[in-house]
Amino acid sequence: MDGLQVVNSKVSLQPAAVCRHPLLVSASHIRLFVLYFFGTGLIASVCDRRYSPNRISVLNSASRRWSHVLNQEKRDLARTPVWLPRSAYVRLMTSPSAGRRDSEKAPKSHDDSQSLAQQPAALSASAAPDGGARAWLQVLGGFFILFNSWGIFNTYGAFQTYYEQELFPSSSASAISWIGSIQGFLLLLVGSLTGPIFDMGYTRVLMIVGSFLMVFSLMMTSLSTQYYEVRACCKAERCNNLRMCPLPQAFLALGVTFGLGSGCVFVPGVAIVSTYFNKRRGLAVGITTSGSSIGSVVYLSVFHQLQPRIGFPWTVRVMGFIVLATSAVSIAVMQRRIAPSGRRRLFDAKAFAELPYTLFCIGNAISFMGTYIPFFEAPAFAAARTSASPTLAFYFLAILSAASTLGRLLPNFLADKTGPLTMLAGCATATGILALSWLAVHTVGGFVVFCVLYGLFSGSLVSLPPAAVASLTDDHSRLGARLGMAFALAGFGLLIGNPVAGVLVDLRTGEFWKGIVFNGVAVLAAGTLLLAARVAKAGWSPKAKV
Template sequence: DFYVREYLTAYSSSEIGWIGSIQVMLIMSMGLFTGRAFDAGYFHHLVLGGTILHGFAFFMLSLSHQDQYYQVFLTHGLLGGVGCGVMYIPSLGIPSHYFHRKRALTMGIVSAGASAGAVIHPIMLNRLFHGSFGFHNGVRASAGMNLGLLLLANVLMKPRLPPKKAASIHVKAFIRDIPYVFVVFSGFLCMTAMFIPIFFLQLKVVKGGMNRTFAFYSVTNHAWQISIMNGASVVGRLIPGFFVQRFGVINLMIVNTFGIIALMFCFMVVKTVAGVVCFAIFFGLFSGSVVTLMPPLLASLARDFNEIGARMGLCFTLMGNWLLFLTFAVSYTTCAGFGGLVGELAN
């Protein structure tokens, strides 16, 4: 939203949207390589390399000039995406080395930490950008804080299990694993359903006549939630872990999937501030649960601990590319002037 309204005003929102879309795609798609590298024992290499690249990307972003699209795209979109992507799967995979029976709960706590940070960080950036710091110094302050926290994470995290040779893990075997294929396909469907509210709730709020301050505190700009939705997502990512042992990860995933389906119908009819707040809370709860249940669901299909990273990496790579396709499809539909579902949802 800041890029659209203030920093890259010479470009359309669909063009600017590619920055975040490419970043999210790279974060997830790097898993195809980092998952196997994690299983092969290169955890510290990946996390330290990602830390350095992430810090470099955003310090370079602070040197970018207004309305220079390629500078923001290269630093925020490409370098930032690769830096985060190198760390993503290894950070998710580490809890599975230490926990088996309570794997879903520990992975939920890990992902809830990311969601909790995303409640505070965007608000901090908003205050920095529109205060005495401005955009460039605000990005530098954020990059410095993130770099310090990531270096601390490098010290605190370490794998427990000995590495396994990457050659012994056959990704082709995953494709012939029918339960795994169905889980990946269900991930595609969940992401498709979650895509519209995450990307278009802010537009719906603004077009519905609600003020922009409320819009900011209700939704995300890309992929992951800000404020109300993200605050609810913290709770949503924690709750499933307490019930997995009793009901099973697959059954909980089914319940949350139907919850998202019901909310999609609600999304088409909400017209008031109260309605949007309720929608954001419940959508954050259900979407957060889906996000936190996917890694343990994939891990439960692994034959041993040493292929967890590869299974998660392949799934997230396919889902990341699917997200990029969805972005292209929605951008094309919007630019071509088609009303359709997207137009109806945003009204």
């Protein structure tokens, strides 16, 4: 573990890597506390009685020895960090050598030093449990975090269709799509900004605050339909009474508040799981990230089945209660195993001096700009351009999300052999070609095939970028800052893409071709830039694993 080195039952602490916790103190603090109070009590009890000159000499000798003990404890205390991680504190107090000074510890034999040389110097990824109940509970907790955060975001296509047809029929698709775009933008941006807070040890605080904001967001979204001026206000050309207009309320509740909450829990959800696994890390992370697609399918089904029966307000509240229950599981079971060696930097200017990384960041941002357009517009397209029933049109979004589950697992498995950046460039190119083929879709069967293939290839555009950044980073101590910068730029791409597509889509006439062309060209351009980043890093050789 960073900050704690275990060698033959000896514990050495590295103050640069410890995690500050206001409730935990070192062993020297406790020994000094106990010795002080017991020692002063003993001296007071002796001085309180009659004593002879012999007792005075005994007391003076005891006082000198007592002063020596206190000075030794103070010297030990000066060499010990004030705050310790909980796991380090437990190991320190239970270690056989915890109560002995360095001078009192037995020297190691030559055989012991040879055996210890084969052990890792610190508790690292190689010492991960790689299984067990506690490790798989972290996978469960991370699964539910992505189930709620990305699952609700991937469900926004259902909200978009309902807002367009029922709640805000006179508002443009572009205006309504800003709600989902700001939600995804804040999810990525806040997720990158909360990295240093996570490094400081406030994991549970982030999860509690984020879960509260997500539940609060959905409850406030359900209240926006209780104002009886909803239709009249939105039909007006200019809305002068913002307090009674539900569009700003939906933007603040479902867009801003939910984006802030999901951004707070995003980093713990993906960072904790990887520290518990080594050999099976790919499987564990794959199961965790599949929560986003499975959550989308579940929330879409809940929305479609309950909204006609109990209405929009109570449907959204039921979704909020699901978020509350599953978030409680994550808060209860998730616990960080190791502390980082230091605080993560938010910005690394030297990274953009490297051409491969710069090309990747631009390509990744353009990829997020176009990838999610079908997830926002698929139900409206199916209803307007195919003969699908309203029920089937709604479930095209669920088909996209279900296929995306495989798209997040299978390419990650293949990327271990080809390299993550190579696989990402290929999947982006295939996704762009599929997006342009959307122009030829006019039947229900054709749209089903398109949704399956598009979800299969586009899923990798979300799951592979972290591994691609790692392959472009030689110094992994800078990996956290680079990941944060890449996802922050991707958030800006996500913020821009869907509103632009909404402007290009005309719901009144059913014209979608402009938005489809924008989708395909954007993802194809992203694939070209990602391929350029791969060539700049390793050349044209297909054997290079990047």
